[in-house]
Amino acid sequence: MSECPNRKELFHHINEVSFAVDDIKLYLDTHPCDDEALECFEEYSQLRNEALKEYAKHFGPLTVDTAVCSEADKWNWIQDPWPWQEGGC
Amino acid sequence: MWLYEKRLQYPVKISETNPKLAQVIISQFGGPDGELAASMRYLSQRYTMPYNEVTGILTDIGTEELAHMEIVCAIVHQLTRDLTPEQLKASGFDKYYVDHTLALWPQAASGAPWTATYFQSKGDPITDLHENMAAEQKARTTYDNILRLTNDPEICDPIRFLRQREIVHYQRFGESLRIVQEHLDSKNFYAINPEFDVRQDCGC
Numbered sequence: 001m002s003e004c005p006n007r008k009e010l011f012h013h014i015n016e017v018s019f020a021v022d023d024i025k026l027y028l029d030t031h032p033c034d035d036e037a038l039e040c041f042e043e044y045s046q047l048r049n050e051a052l053k054e055y056a057k058h059f060g061p062l063t064v065d066t067a068v069c070s071e072a073d074k075w076n077w078i079q080d081p082w083p084w085q086e087g088g089c
Numbered sequence: 090m091w092l093y094e095k096r097l098q099y100p101v102k103i104s105e106t107n108p109k110l111a112q113v114i115i116s117q118f119g120g121p122d123g124e125l126a127a128s129m130r131y132l133s134q135r136y137t138m139p140y141n142e143v144t145g146i147l148t149d150i151g152t153e154e155l156a157h158m159e160i161v162c163a164i165v166h167q168l169t170r171d172l173t174p175e176q177l178k179a180s181g182f183d184k185y186y187v188d189h190t191l192a193l194w195p196q197a198a199s200g201a202p203w204t205a206t207y208f209q210s211k212g213d214p215i216t217d218l219h220e221n222m223a224a225e226q227k228a229r230t231t232y233d234n235i236l237r238l239t240n241d242p243e244i245c246d247p248i249r250f251l252r253q254r255e256i257v258h259y260q261r262f263g264e265s266l267r268i269v270q271e272h273l274d275s276k277n278f279y280a281i282n283p284e285f286d287v288r289q290d291c292g293c
Contacts, residue, residue: 015100022098022153023257029145030264062095083097084163 007059014051014062020044091152098156099250103167103243108182110239111168112198117161117235117251119195119203122227124161124251128154130208130224134217137284140272143214143265150258157251162193164247213282218266225259 024041031037056066060076067077117123131151138144169182169191177183184200195203209220232252236245274280281287 011096015096015098018096019098026146026149026153026257026261029149030142030261030268032142064092077095080095083095083159084101084166086102086167 004058005054010051010055010059014048014055017044017047017051021048091155097160097163098153099160099247101160101163101167101247103164105241105243106171106176107168107239107241107244108172108176108180110244111165112180112182112185113238114161114168114235114244114248115165115193115196116198117228117231118158118165118193120197120201120231121207122224122231123195123197123203123207124154124158124228125195125203126207127224127228128152128158129205130210131221133208133210134221137212138214138217139283139287140214140268142268143218146261146265150261153254153258157254160247160251164244165193166191168244212284214269214284215266215278218262218269221262222259222266225255225262229255229259
């Protein structure tokens with residue numbers, strides 16, 4: 001079992017790497033043969049997927065694809081605050 | 090197909106109620122240069138776009154605009170969620186409240202309801218991309234106008250993020266226009282409309 005990470009820090013990390021993915025994705029749409037951008041996309045996409053799984057495991061899922069990663073005995077997609085609610089971010 | 094992700098693209102945490110500012114910022118939800126119109130514009134235009142790069146950009150920016158709509162709604166919600174009847178009357182938010190209580194509803198700052206006439210889907214890639222580039226600049230100006238009305242860092246911070254994205258999207262649409270023009274007759278870009286005059290048979 002890995003040690004429980006800091007929730008706020010992990011969430012912030014997910015926001016950062018996800019933003020990199022969002023931004024590089026748009027750049028790649030108009031520059032599909034840019035090797036440096038492709039490498040960059042792969043790196044951040046991997047970091048994002050790992051972090052989403054890690055977050056789901058300890059704090060509940062942010063995506064439906066990681067809902068199975070959490071160790072809850074009930075459906076916890078609806079448990080945590082929604083993003084626009086206080087404490088949700 | 091879309092999947093929901095349970096987080097905002099940029100975090101919003103506002104502690105102080107401010108109904109006057111909420112009435113202005115709601116324009117970026119349902120106003121003429123708001124995020125709802127932006128998303129519907131790009132997601133409507135993409136079906137007849139013949140170039141893969143540009144179809145990708147319309148899909149991905151149209152999707153990001155939905156996330157921006159959620160950020161704007163989160164700002165408006167957090168600026169109004171603790172309103173008291175006294176604050177409602179004093180701020181002029183009572184006119185919105187009487188019809189919607191504290192729920193979100195897409196309207197301009199003036200109170201005009203959201204309408205599909207805020208955007209065009211013309212079916213000509215040069216025309217639509219010029220519309221999109223103008224739309225990004227109009228939204229950027231709206232965010233600049235909002236930033237002149239407040240110094241509250243909790244509000245300015247996400248608004249600055251949204252403003253910055255308008256500039257990035259403008260850049261990507263400019264590149265899309267170049268890609269479209271590279272496919273056309275360099276002596277006369279208007280000789281044909283590739284969304285109508287040259288239609289490929291998909292064979293299915």
